[in-house]
Amino acid sequence: MLEKTAGIVLGYTPYGESSIICKIFTEKFGNKSYLIKGVKQKSKAAQKKLALYQPLYILDLVVYNRPNKGLNYISDAQILYAYAELPFExxxxxxxxxxxxxxxxxxxxxxxxxxxxxxxxxxxxxxxxxxxxxxxxxxxxxxxxxxxxxxxxxxxxxxxxxxxxxxxxxxxxxxxxxxxxxxxxxxxxxxxxxxxxxxxxxxxxxxxxxxxxxxxxxxxxxxxxxxxx
Missing domain, CATH: 1.20.1440 (de novo design (two linked rop proteins))
Known part of the structure; x- marks a missing residue:
């Protein structure tokens, strides 16, 4: 079932050759793990997508929420708050x-x-x-x-x-x-x-x-x- 929620990225770990498992503390569901495929490829589109999942980035998410499942999936992610200094200073x-x-x-x-x-x-x-x-x-x-x-x-x-x-x-x-x-x-x-x-x-x-x-x-x-x- 698709659900909308905001969330704060708590980091990710590599999964396979091109994917990651990202920990996100969400407003609606608490702490969740999401499998995000294809973001470690060399294409610009993949790198742009990976850039969303940096520590403490605040995201607007559309997710497949499956209660009591270890891994879930993200349908769409957008920056909700664009940091001006946190990633750079x-x-x-x-x-x-x-x-x-x-x-x-x-x-x-x-x-x-x-x-x-x-x-x-x-x-x-x-x-x-x-x-x-x-x-x-x-x-x-x-x-x-x-x-x-x-x-x-x-x-x-x-x-x-x-x-x-x-x-x-x-x-x-x-x-x-x-x-x-x-x-x-x-x-x-x-x-x-x-x-x-x-x-x-x-x-x-x-x-x-x-x-x-x-x-x-x-x-x-x-x-x-x-x-x-």
Whole structure:
């Protein structure tokens, strides 16, 4: 049955000689895998089609939806939001690749989650548009994402009570974490040192790893750290 939905690309893997299997978090059906044939050929048409399925691209889709089937198919795909900077500005690209890897490991279930979908769209379109001061964006995103992952955590205090040993932060560090969590991405936040940012990132990831087994190895993490040093 053909269905229309929007979706955010979470990356793809090669399949056979000319096809890919693409993970897309859709507004209507949650996390889905789609087999897309013929996009790894050398023709311009195939390359243009493959270019649609880059990490975090937001697409308008017409799909064959078959419930409880591992692989589905896409009838038509168009860009829904054209990024101006995310694929081209090195620091924003590095953040997007890191967060794509995190999302691939966090979002495993096929479950419709419209609030999470709209949070993701709002987050990445905002990152694309931010002119400056987005070096803490990944910290804010990881903290805000926690509330959507079914841990029963709605505020920093809940997080500290659930995993007190994962956050070896002084009072100033805890207040800064609260500020990051509650502030809009666009709001100017006082800067912190590279050392403080790294401690906070490692603390947040320690919590993720305690809850999600797949999070124990993140290939993009060293790249993220090197770009922001």
């Amino acid at each position: 090195i620091r924003k690209t590095t953040i997007s690749l890191f967060l794509t890897e995190v999302l691939r490991k966090c979002l495993q279930e096929e479950e419709r989650q419209p609030d999470l979908y709209h949070f993701l769209v709002q987050s990445f379109t905002t990152l694309d548009q931010l002119p400056t001061q987005y070096e803490n964006f990944h910290l804010q995103f990881l903290l805000k994402l926690i509330t959507f992952l079914g841990f029963g955590i709605e505020k920093v205090q809940d997080l500290l009570e659930m995993a007190p040993n994962h956050f070896p932060l002084d009072e100033e560090g805890l207040l800064y974490m609260e500020l990051l969590w509650r502030s809009p991405y666009q709001e100017a936040i006082p800067p912190i040192s590279l050392r403080q940012r790294r401690i906070l990132l490692d603390s947040i990831l320690r919590f993720y790893k305690s809850q999600i087994e797949e999070m124990h190895f993140l290939r993009s993490l060293p790249v993220l750290k090197s770009v922001f040093e």
